[in-house]
Amino acid sequence: MRSTYKQLYYINRSKIKSDGTTSIMCRITIDGKAVTLATGLYCQPEEWNSAKGEVKNSRINGMLNEYRKRIDDTYDNLLKVNGIISAEQIKISMTGEFNVPQYILQAGEVERENLKIRSVQIDSTSTYRQSKMYQYYLREYINSLGKKDMLFTDITEEFGNNYILYLKMNYPHKPSYRNHCLCWLKRLVYLAVDKGILRFNPLDDIKYEKKPQTKLMYITKNQLQDIMSHPKSDPLQELARRTFVFSCFCGLAYVDVQRLYPHHIGTTAEGRKYIRTYRKKTDIEAFIPLHPIAEQIISLYNTTDDSRPIFPLRYVV
Template sequence: MANRAIGKSEKSKQVNTYLEAFTMKVHQARKYLMENEQEITAENIKNILRGNTPDNRMIMDVFTEHNIQIEALVGKDFAPGTFIRYKTSFDHTRSFIQWKYKKDDIPIKKLDYDFISDYSFWLKTVRGCSHNTTLKYLANFKKVVLTCVKKGWLSRDPFIGFKMTKKEIERDYLSSEELKYLTEKVFRIERLAQVRDIFLFSCYTGLAYIDVKNLKRNQIVIGIDKEKRIVTKRKKTDSTVKLPLLPTALDIISKYKVHPKCTSEGSVLPVLSNQKMNADLKEIADLCGIEKELTFHIARHTFATTVTLGNGVPMETVSKMLGHSSLKQTQHYAKILDTKISSDMQKLRNLLEE
């Protein structure tokens, strides 16, 4: 027989048995390619014989490929923060697999509801993540998983039946009375007065800490209404933001116009590190009798609630100024405006009485 060992020795029998088994595997590989409408080539057959088929793809390998593509599209389709989130999600997924399976990776076909449920449990207990933070990491992982489903590598979405509902969080913000008191408070320590001013600037612009820190003088332009406005991009989302400047914000800009740090760097305000700012804000809160835990991010919430929505600015306008990609991101600010609801209903009562 051609391509077979000649003779009846035990060694010849072993060689021929191996060749027959190998030939059978080649036929099976060829059949697999035909059934999956893939090109029948020596390279493809070799990959199948080595176990490199879509059925045997590994979770972390697919995640790696996904993140490489995201990184390549940063600045085009994705913001830098998006890649960082996927990178962190990748690290958590790998750590979970090592914790549960004592391996660095497992096949995609092992993904099921129990995997997702256990991953959620691990994030909350071992990593100490809150419920909403856990869902953020799972949402990142789900996007990778759905890619596998779309490409036919997974027959079923393992997230089916798993609840991804976030808990509503009560976000702190300054009331109009607290904002007024903070504005009028006289600080004897220059450092605290400076931090208060920068915090107030964020209260009247809605800019996040990093966006205030990066704000340059050339980003303040004259708008179509002949008034000054900020034109910048949010660091977090890379979305363009156009902000008409309110009088309080303009006064603060003018106050620091000749500050050495601002003149040398071309920056609008002399912003310290976020850690130092938040430490000083705690001291400022104590001096002002504000019982809320004052952090820089509260300024952004104050702009959304007390300064804009609370004064009747339409949600669509606020959403645009905050740099949100959808109204859904802005709606949670409106939910906490109990005073606004009372005010609106009183107006309705007066109208009905008339």
């Protein structure tokens, strides 16, 4: 089926040059998605006929007709080669801005580079690190099919189902991890849809596996009392126990407790201690009055030297 395709010329009235001319722009719309291109042609605003998309100057009109013909030829050529067409593809062919990855593993590496840049911006590398394994399993599966990579146009629903089956047969992962692997695969295919390589995601109908019911969603009051009443002989285990109890009474995540320094502790006019800090995940300030038990625990550690955190927690980056 031939796409709904149209062109529209207009002038950019927001940017007028010193000589009074403004640029003529071209908007290409295919199946409801539009892109804008600069034609490189200029005219006086009063010479522009918006109803006809023409200029009074016949020479510029001739150049516009040539530009229109070039777009039509590009559209026909891409349609013959790819079978599908998008406004973004025409823009890329006309301007030569960049090449859209046509292969799924190639697109995965590009997306990982984007995640790497994003990880620096948000100061969190978890998604980038996890994508390494998702990309590894996808590559391993495609290699098991005797291929180095696969075109997006060759991806089918059967391919996605067989990929999940491959993971089940070869790796003892939980359903939640397989869901993450499938999510990575769908993510790459959705990117291909956004770039106009595919018209739809053939993996849309593949359902994620149901996660088994979590055995422990929370601890009870009795369980917390049991933890509090059984100190550990090992110093590191005892530090972990106290840190956990402190977190329970303060509602802070482990990373927030890890980032606590003496300057985060304050005292109200009534003499009650509190914590004022910014949460790592949300960067929202939290004001937490200290429970007597939490205050007792914190008094056992560093509350004076602001060059060191309060709790001497050890962790692996």
